[in-house]
Amino acid sequence: MSSEKQVIKVLIVDDIPDTRENIRKLLAFEPDIEVVGGDGAGTGREAIDLATQHKPDVVLMDINMPDMDGITATKAISTAVRTAAVVIMSVQNESGYLRQAMLAGARDFLTKPVSSEELYATIRRVYDRNEPIRQQEVQMSSLRTAVSREAKRSALTPSVGAGHVIVVYSPQAGAGVTMLATNVAAALMRSDTSVLLVDANLQFGDVDAFLNVQSTSSIADLAKAVSDIDQEMIDSVLVTHGSGLKVLVAPPHPEMAYDITSEAVKEVVKLLAKSYDFIVVDTPTQYDDTTLKLFDIAERIILVANPTIPSVRNIRKVLDLLDGLKEPAGLSDKVLFVLNRVVPERERGRGAVPTASIETHLKHSVAAAIPLDDQAVLTAVNQGVPLVAKMKSRSPGKELVDLAALVRKTVEQEKAPEESPQTGEQRSKSGIRALFGGS
Ligand SMILES: Nc1ncnc2c1ncn2[C@@H]1O[C@H](COP(=O)(O)OP(=O)(O)OP(=O)(O)O)[C@@H](O)[C@H]1O
Ligand SMILES: [Mg+2]
Numbered sequence: 001m002s003s004e005k006q007v008i009k010v011l012i013v014d015d016i017p018d019t020r021e022n023i024r025k026l027l028a029f030e031p032d033i034e035v036v037g038g039d040g041a042g043t044g045r046e047a048i049d050l051a052t053q054h055k056p057d058v059v060l061m062d063i064n065m066p067d068m069d070g071i072t073a074t075k076a077i078s079t080a081v082r083t084a085a086v087v088i089m090s091v092q093n094e095s096g097y098l099r100q101a102m103l104a105g106a107r108d109f110l111t112k113p114v115s116s117e118e119l120y121a122t123i124r125r126v127y128d129r130n131e132p133i134r135q136q137e138v139q140m141s142s143l144r145t146a147v148s149r150e151a152k153r154s155a156l157t158p159s160v161g162a163g164h165v166i167v168v169y170s171p172q173a174g175a176g177v178t179m180l181a182t183n184v185a186a187a188l189m190r191s192d193t194s195v196l197l198v199d200a201n202l203q204f205g206d207v208d209a210f211l212n213v214q215s216t217s218s219i220a221d222l223a224k225a226v227s228d229i230d231q232e233m234i235d236s237v238l239v240t241h242g243s244g245l246k247v248l249v250a251p252p253h254p255e256m257a258y259d260i261t262s263e264a265v266k267e268v269v270k271l272l273a274k275s276y277d278f279i280v281v282d283t284p285t286q287y288d289d290t291t292l293k294l295f296d297i298a299e300r301i302i303l304v305a306n307p308t309i310p311s312v313r314n315i316r317k318v319l320d321l322l323d324g325l326k327e328p329a330g331l332s333d334k335v336l337f338v339l340n341r342v343v344p345e346r347e348r349g350r351g352a353v354p355t356a357s358i359e360t361h362l363k364h365s366v367a368a369a370i371p372l373d374d375q376a377v378l379t380a381v382n383q384g385v386p387l388v389a390k391m392k393s394r395s396p397g398k399e400l401v402d403l404a405a406l407v408r409k410t411v412e413q414e415k416a417p418e419e420s421p422q423t424g425e426q427r428s429k430s431g432i433r434a435l436f437g438g439s
Contacts, residue, residue, distance in 0.1 A: 008033050008127045011056035012040035013047040013073070014089070015065040019112075023060060026116045033123060044068025044076075051077045051084055057130065058123050059086045061106070063097050071097060071104045078105025079224050079261055083134050085126040089114060103258045161194055163273035164411045167281045167294045170304035171314040176340035176370070177304050178282050179377060179387075180400070182210045184302065185280035186245055186386035187404030196238070196246040196276040200265055200294060201284040202257035205250020208239075212384020213247055215239040220251040223264035229271055243389055248272070262290035270297055278407075287318065295322065299411055301334045302367075302403075306341045307352040316362060336367040336410070338403065343372050368403035371396045 010033055012020045020040040027033045037050035044065050051059055059077055063070040074086045088101045088109040098109055107126045110118060168181040178201070185197040199205035199219065208214065217237040222229055238246045248268075251257060273279045281298070283291055295301055303318060305311040315337070323330035343352050355366055373396045380387045388404070391397030 006032070008058060008123060009036045009054065009056045010034065010123060011037045011047070011050055011054060011059045011084075013042075013044075013059060013065075013070065014040065014062040015042050016062075017042065019062070023114065023119070026114075026119055027123075030120060033120075044070060044073035047073045048076050048080065051081050055081055056084050057127050057134075059084050060110070060123075061086050061088050063088060063090050063101070071100050074101055074106050075104040075259070076261060076263075079259060079264060080227075082224070083130060083137050085130045087122055087126055103255070105259060161274065161276040161278075162411075163279070164277065164300070165269060165273055165279045165281065165294075165298045166300045166302060166407055166411075167283060167291075167298040168302040168304065169283045169291060169295075169318075170311075171285060171287060171318050172305065172311045173285045175304045175306050175311060178206055178210055179381075180302060180304055180338060180340065180370070180403075181280050181282035182207060183386045183388045183397075183400040184404045184407060185278070186241075186243055187388040187401045188278045188280070188408060189243065189245055193277045193408075194246070194275070195278045195280065196248065196272055198248045198269060198272070198279060198281045199250040200269075200281050200290065201250055202260055202265070202290070203250075203254040203284065205282065205284075207247060207282055208249045210381055210384070211241045211245070211247060211386070213239045213241050213249065215247075215249045216252075218249045218251045218256075219265070219268060220256045220260055222248070222268045223260040226264050226267045226271070229268070234272065234275070242384075243386070246276070262288070262293045265290050266293040266297060269294065273297075287321070292325075295325070295331055295334075298334060300336055300407055301331070302407070303335045303337050304340055305337070305358075307339050307343070307355065307358060309353060312353060312358050312361065319362065319364065332364075335364065336403075336407065337362065337364045338368045338370065339366050340370045341372040342369040367406055368399055370399045370403070 010027060012023050012035060014020050017039070024035050024040065027035050036054040036056050041047035041050050042065070045068050047059065047061065061070045061074055070088060074088070077084055077086060085107040086105060088098065088106045089112055090097060090109060091112045101109065107129065108122050110122055166184065168177050168184070170177045181197060185195050189195045197207060199207035202219070221237050222233065225233070238248055241247055251260070269279060269281060281294055283294060301322070303315060305315045319332045319335065322332040322335065325331045339355060339358065342355065355369055359366055376387060376391065376396060380390065387397045388400050392401050
């Protein structure tokens with residue numbers, strides 16, 4: 001009975017004003033439909049702004065638009081306004097985009113030119129299908145209000161951390177990024193240092209397997225509600241490893257990565273950084289918008305290579321890319337270059353390149369050389385216990401402990417000279433130069 005008089009709020013998105021106007025006229029006759037957002041949106045960005053502002057129930061979305069295409073906008077809107085059902089409006093020859101649109105969160109599609117009957121039926125259908133999500137949102141928002149009221153009442157002071165973001169990356173698959181991220185995170189932990197390990201390998205993250213932790217929630221749960229994250233939600237999503245290390249695991253299914261924007265990953269990491277002294281981020285091989293955004297907020301980038309020619313060549317490319325990213329110095333200033341799977345000199349002969357040659361070639365010092373040790377690494381993974389917990393004073397645990405100490409030293413060194421607050425980017429410059437003996 002109560003849903004009888006519900007009005008469906010519709011936002012129209014199309015870069016052609018006449019198309020918007022025609023659809024608006026068609027919808028004007030329907031008493032249960034209300035067009036929101038004035039004349040509608042002419043660009044993807046406008047669509048995101050208007051959707052966030054007006055919280056429409058249905059968004060009619062064009063695909064080709066000047067600044068941001070409809071698929072990217074669909075992804076952003078589906079994440080930001082969960083109750084908005086996006087309907088893609090495409091012309092016949094754009095059908096190839098439909099799969100992408102569906103993966104981005106679109107609920108239905110219409111072929112242009114849109115007939116009035118089809119338009120009304122589609123709007124009502126997607127609106128009805130979204131009823132459970134609206135209900136869930138109502139419950140979630142009352143829960144959030146109750147939680148935030150309670151937090152205010154008990155004058156809950158959020159825990160404050162130094163917020164050093166350390167991103168571990170390699171352009172080469174299997175170089176040892178996850179092994180390094182888990183071990184550096186574990187080795188950074190102390191009674192006076194809180195550490196969070198974030199698995200940002202959104203499709204095939206395996207930090208949970210390395211540490212043998214299970215969780216039904218993941219980074220996907222925080223990414224889809226970035227603006228509403230509160231302490232309660234964080235506590236329910238993070239898992240605690242037996243060592244006390246906090247972990248934010250990757251989504252359980254690869255396709256869930258499509259619903260996570262790079263901006264959301266960045267915001268989640270920035271937000272969590274406020275509560276921890278160190279946030280160590282495991283990343284996938286792709287050099288994409290997500291990795292770039294993470295590099296940008298990182299105070300240190302641990303760049304991982306194996307001592308082989310292809311691996312080192314890829315590192316050269318990444319260093320060049322990082323150098324070109326920010327003026328005047330470039331992001332490569334933040335890099336701690338780590339060689340993993342290093343074989344002792346006398347056992348070399350399997351094509352491994354000497355460390356000194358790599359340093360000369362890259363013009364970058366090796367901050368740590370982690371020995372190859374199949375047995376030790378495999379056992380640690382099988383047991384779900386980081387190497388650094390078991391073999392602090394023996395290779396390869398020793399080198400990993402030293403690397404963590406170096407990470408701590410370089411970020412803490414920079415805090416010392418002046419107490420004025422600085423950004424991660426500002427903080428990163430001088431320390432690395434000092435560490436590697438000049439510019
Ligand atoms: N120093 C090492 N000695 C022996 N084995 C190692 C070493 N470092 C990593 N490994 C092993 O190599 C494999 C790949 O390591 P890891 O998963 O950490 O790499 P990755 O860069 O995260 O890979 P992916 O690209 O799949 O995310 C794992 O089986 C790991 O146990
Ligand atoms: Mg990995």
